[in-house]
Amino acid sequence: MALVDRRPTPxxxxxxxxxxxxxxxxxxxxxxxxxxxxxxxLCAAQLLVEAGAENEPGxxxxxxxxxxxxxxxxxxxxxxxxxxxxxxRLGADISAGVGFDIFRVAATVPxxxxxxxxxxxxxxxxxxxxxxxxxxxxREERLNRMKQQRAHSGGRALLAFPQLVFDASSAYxxxxxxxxxxxxxxxxDDLEFYYQTFATPGSATLIVxxxxxxxxAVRVAEELLGDWKVDEPARTAPAVAxxxxxxxxxxxxxxxxxxxxxxxxxxxxxxxxxxRHLVDLVTEVLFGMFNSRLNMLLREEKGYTYxxxxxxxxxxxxxxxxxxxxxxxPTTVESARxxxxxxxxxxxxxxxxxxxDAARDYMVxxxxxxxxxxxxxxxxxxxxxxxxxxxxHYDREREALQAVTVxxxxxxxQRHLHPGRLGIVVVGDASExxxxxxxxxxxxxxxxxx
Numbered sequence: 180m181a182l183v184d185r186r187p188t189p190x191x192x193x194x195x196x197x198x199x200x201x202x203x204x205x206x207x208x209x210x211x212x213x214x215x216x217x218x219x220x221l222c223a224a225q226l227l228v229e230a231g232a233e234n235e236p237g238x239x240x241x242x243x244x245x246x247x248x249x250x251x252x253x254x255x256x257x258x259x260x261x262x263x264x265x266x267x268r269l270g271a272d273i274s275a276g277v278g279f280d281i282f283r284v285a286a287t288v289p290x291x292x293x294x295x296x297x298x299x300x301x302x303x304x305x306x307x308x309x310x311x312x313x314x315x316x317x318r319e320e321r322l323n324r325m326k327q328q329r330a331h332s333g334g335r336a337l338l339a340f341p342q343l344v345f346d347a348s349s350a351y352x353x354x355x356x357x358x359x360x361x362x363x364x365x366x367x368d369d370l371e372f373y374y375q376t377f378a379t380p381g382s383a384t385l386i387v388x389x390x391x392x393x394x395x396a397v398r399v400a401e402e403l404l405g406d407w408k409v410d411e412p413a414r415t416a417p418a419v420a421x422x423x424x425x426x427x428x429x430x431x432x433x434x435x436x437x438x439x440x441x442x443x444x445x446x447x448x449x450x451x452x453x454x455r456h457l458v459d460l461v462t463e464v465l466f467g468m469f470n471s472r473l474n475m476l477l478r479e480e481k482g483y484t485y486x487x488x489x490x491x492x493x494x495x496x497x498x499x500x501x502x503x504x505x506x507x508x509p510t511t512v513e514s515a516r517x518x519x520x521x522x523x524x525x526x527x528x529x530x531x532x533x534x535x536d537a538a539r540d541y542m543v544x545x546x547x548x549x550x551x552x553x554x555x556x557x558x559x560x561x562x563x564x565x566x567x568x569x570x571x572h573y574d575r576e577r578e579a580l581q582a583v584t585v586x587x588x589x590x591x592x593q594r595h596l597h598p599g600r601l602g603i604v605v606v607g608d609a610s611e612x613x614x615x616x617x618x619x620x621x622x623x624x625x626x627x628x629x
Contacts, residue, residue, distance in 0.1 A: 195547045198215075224557070232278065240362070251303050270292065294399055429603070438507065447491060472525075
């Protein structure tokens with residue numbers, strides 16, 4: 180075996196252009212986007228409708244998510260079993276889901292059965308029946324999963340964090356799945372009312388991606404969805420205001436816990452802002468990559484945790500940025516302080532050239548790998564639709580990333596990181612650590628009995 184005396188180094192990024200696509204608007208307002216990908220015989224279709232959770236009133240929290248889950252559980256033409264059998268015979272997968280911004284019905288299917296899969300999608304969208312028995316089953320499943328999430332310290336922290344950093348009036352202060360008391364009260368009629376009110380062709384976009392040679396996506400959309408007509412409701416932008424003007428700590432008490440889950444962060448920029456890529460770079464270096472600052476400090480150097488992770492969640496009206504670390508209980512205070520200090524140092528000093536090179540090369544280099552399948556490409560086109568981004572956004576963003584300087588990132592960190600307004604959630608033993616957290620001067624501490 181030949182030995183290599185020098186470790187290989189990454190080469191320059193390969194040229195890459197995002198696939199082109201065509202847009203057509205039907206007479207009923209439905210937009211159709213067709214993206215021909217020669218050789219991708221496993222096709223993807225997504226129907227995006229502006230019926231996301233941001234539209235639901237707080238008293239009906241979770242209705243959008245439950246509606247999405249029930250959409251494929253029966254139509255006025257087939258019951259749940261018959262619909263599932265029809266999907267299976269096509270070798271397809273059809274599902275529905277919801278985020279704050281959008282309601283999504285998605286399918287993956289071999290190209291030979293694309294028309295039939297779109298017909299089933301259309302059936303689910305046009306004539307869902309929301310069977311009472313299926314809705315009740317799904318509601319009970321949802322409530323059980325909520326109890327499981329609350330019992331898990333990490334899940335409990337993820338539930339507490341948005342309630343700490345967003346105003347209670349904001350849809351962003353609660354999970355898209357809703358809260359136990361609102362989900363408990365949901366009925367079949369609530370689901371149908373929500374869907375019939377907000378699922379409208381004028382707010383919908385059908386994306387079809389794959390080897391479309393000989394397949395006329397616009398003609399098929401006109402055939403299956405062209406006569407779908409629903410009046411558009413009045414939609415208003417959700418309240419998204421953050422509630423913190425200074426740092427604050429919510430300590431969720433778990434007596435006897437040998438682990439503390441810590442989440443630190445704040446509301447952030449919407450997906451559509453011009454310098455969003457700078458915030459992406461900051462989060463990669465701070466807590467995103469394995470060799471991020473916080474992971475190397477708390478995992479590799481101090482051994483307090485199996486890993487620090489985090490998220491910069493993309494939303495239309497306001498994002499949210501946070502780092503999350505499950506740590507050994509005796510290290511709770513020091514770990515929380517280290518995470519807060521990490522935000523402050525990044526905001527004050529930016530990053531080094533080596534850190535920028537590592538994060539930028541990763542983000543630029545991995546992008547083509549995330550665009551190999553038709554489903555991946557359809558999802559990225561969907562982001563253009565959801566966030567109102569230009570059609571050439573991905574090519575321009577890649578170019579912008581390659582041109583970023585250390586000074587650019589430092590300026591972005593100063594604008595978009597707010598260490599003085601961090602929300603800090605700790606789920607652990609308050610009797611052991613709450614007083615020490617107060618003494619650490621991380622912010623006023625509120626202990627929540629759990």
